[in-house]
Amino acid sequence: MKILIVDDEVSIVESLSGIMLDEVYTPLAADCGERALEIISAEHVDLVLMDVWMPGLDGLETLAKVKESYPHLPVIMISGHGNIDTAVQATRAGAYDFIEKPPSYDKIVLSMKNALHLSQVEKDNLILRQKADKKSELTGSSEPIRQLKDSISRVAPTDAWVLITGEHGTGKELVAQSIHRLSARGGRPMTEINCAAIPEELIESELFGHEKGSFTGANTSKRGKFDLADGSTLFLDEIADMSLKTQAKILRILQEQKFERVGGSKTIAVDVRVLAATNKDLTAEIAAGNFREDLYWRLNVVPLVVPPLRERLGDLPELVAAFVREFSGKGVGAKRFTAAALTMMARHLWPGNVRELRNFIERVLIMTVEEEVTEDMAAQLLGLSESGRKNTAAACGQEGDAYSGLSFKEAKRCFEQDFLRTRLTANDGNISRTAEQLGMERSNLHKKLKQAGGRGI
Numbered sequence: 001m002k003i004l005i006v007d008d009e010v011s012i013v014e015s016l017s018g019i020m021l022d023e024v025y026t027p028l029a030a031d032c033g034e035r036a037l038e039i040i041s042a043e044h045v046d047l048v049l050m051d052v053w054m055p056g057l058d059g060l061e062t063l064a065k066v067k068e069s070y071p072h073l074p075v076i077m078i079s080g081h082g083n084i085d086t087a088v089q090a091t092r093a094g095a096y097d098f099i100e101k102p103p104s105y106d107k108i109v110l111s112m113k114n115a116l117h118l119s120q121v122e123k124d125n126l127i128l129r130q131k132a133d134k135k136s137e138l139t140g141s142s143e144p145i146r147q148l149k150d151s152i153s154r155v156a157p158t159d160a161w162v163l164i165t166g167e168h169g170t171g172k173e174l175v176a177q178s179i180h181r182l183s184a185r186g187g188r189p190m191t192e193i194n195c196a197a198i199p200e201e202l203i204e205s206e207l208f209g210h211e212k213g214s215f216t217g218a219n220t221s222k223r224g225k226f227d228l229a230d231g232s233t234l235f236l237d238e239i240a241d242m243s244l245k246t247q248a249k250i251l252r253i254l255q256e257q258k259f260e261r262v263g264g265s266k267t268i269a270v271d272v273r274v275l276a277a278t279n280k281d282l283t284a285e286i287a288a289g290n291f292r293e294d295l296y297w298r299l300n301v302v303p304l305v306v307p308p309l310r311e312r313l314g315d316l317p318e319l320v321a322a323f324v325r326e327f328s329g330k331g332v333g334a335k336r337f338t339a340a341a342l343t344m345m346a347r348h349l350w351p352g353n354v355r356e357l358r359n360f361i362e363r364v365l366i367m368t369v370e371e372e373v374t375e376d377m378a379a380q381l382l383g384l385s386e387s388g389r390k391n392t393a394a395a396c397g398q399e400g401d402a403y404s405g406l407s408f409k410e411a412k413r414c415f416e417q418d419f420l421r422t423r424l425t426a427n428d429g430n431i432s433r434t435a436e437q438l439g440m441e442r443s444n445l446h447k448k449l450k451q452a453g454g455r456g457i
């Protein structure tokens, strides 16, 4: 455990460091508030012992800054000029305790032990809450989901890096959370980073950290996500959006579990398990020169593919029930979907997958007053018109006048949607197989399905 002692008086720093060593803690020292903030941002510190009166940034100001960025880091204030006012102010600002100088050995050790214990209990609580959070359960019992859950339980206890692929909204993040939770690292929080959300020039600093002054704006040293995830799991989301240079660094960590901060020369060794996810086709990205093939093969030791919702429509009733449970009680009442409504919903392609379904259920619960959601109500909220539905449901040629009243263009569109829907259903929602059968490019079929998605093809 690392204890940071912040005091401008050398004798106090020395005597407190001695106590830390006796108690088998690692002492770190800072002679002013600014230096203390630098150390906290660059290293993992477990507790701070800080003087109130210091030149420059004083103890209370430093305390406020620490609490702003690290609310869970326990801070004990020490002061030679102890008065009730300062003590109250410090405690209000988030200090765990206030001890008068000269600090007695017993008092300081007891206060530190209590603070560290409380901080551990808080961390445990956070993890328990995450575990109990039903939202992170993968709902569904269809064959593809059963296989996925099976693979998750096999791969979770190992330390293998996992590549999770699947379309938007299929549940890749949920899969990553499940793997982490079921692993030996599950006792610590998982660190996440969305590579697509961070500007290219900052991603290396986010992942590996940087040293003070390594680039404009780097006013303090900063620990990166790999550092923060030491002993735990790092979830790299949207991995295809990383530059080739960052990919090269990732590959090195994969091989050596070592890296350097941006602008730094010290090699940092970490023990991190990486779970990566993407909705892009990495083989196509490799062909286009955007993704390193060696990294792909390294990551792809354990590939997990999360199936799109249209390939597991059997899970629809279970998912609907789960989302109704999740949303009801949050200001909206529970509702029941009729069998006809569920059947109609199973004809929709759900291009946005489970996320689209979840949003749809929330919309239905908010927008309808009735307790029972009928086919018509669901169709209306899905944006399907009466004639559109009739025409989409009609098999070509079986209902002679199914296209009556429609223009040639509308009829052609209805036929196309109906045709593609029927073929896709016959192929269990598998786009590649359907495209092959129909002699179409997969991307072209995908585009057409996407265009028709909202209209319930």
Ligand SMILES: Nc1ncnc2c1ncn2[C@@H]1O[C@H](COP(=O)(O)OP(=O)(O)OP(=O)(O)O)[C@@H](O)[C@H]1O
Binding pocket: 135, 137, 138, 139, 140, 166, 167, 168, 169, 170, 171, 172, 173, 174, 175, 278, 279, 322, 354, 355, 358
């Ligand atoms: N099997 C499932 N059971 C319950 N909820 C699910 C399931 N799959 C996905 N969800 C829910 O759907 C939403 C989208 O899931 P998630 O964010 O994991 O998808 P994703 O694959 O990471 O999407 P994207 O590629 O857009 O990042 C979340 O609210 C998630 O809780």
Ligand SMILES: [Mg+2]
Binding pocket: 172, 173, 237
């Ligand atoms: Mg995601």
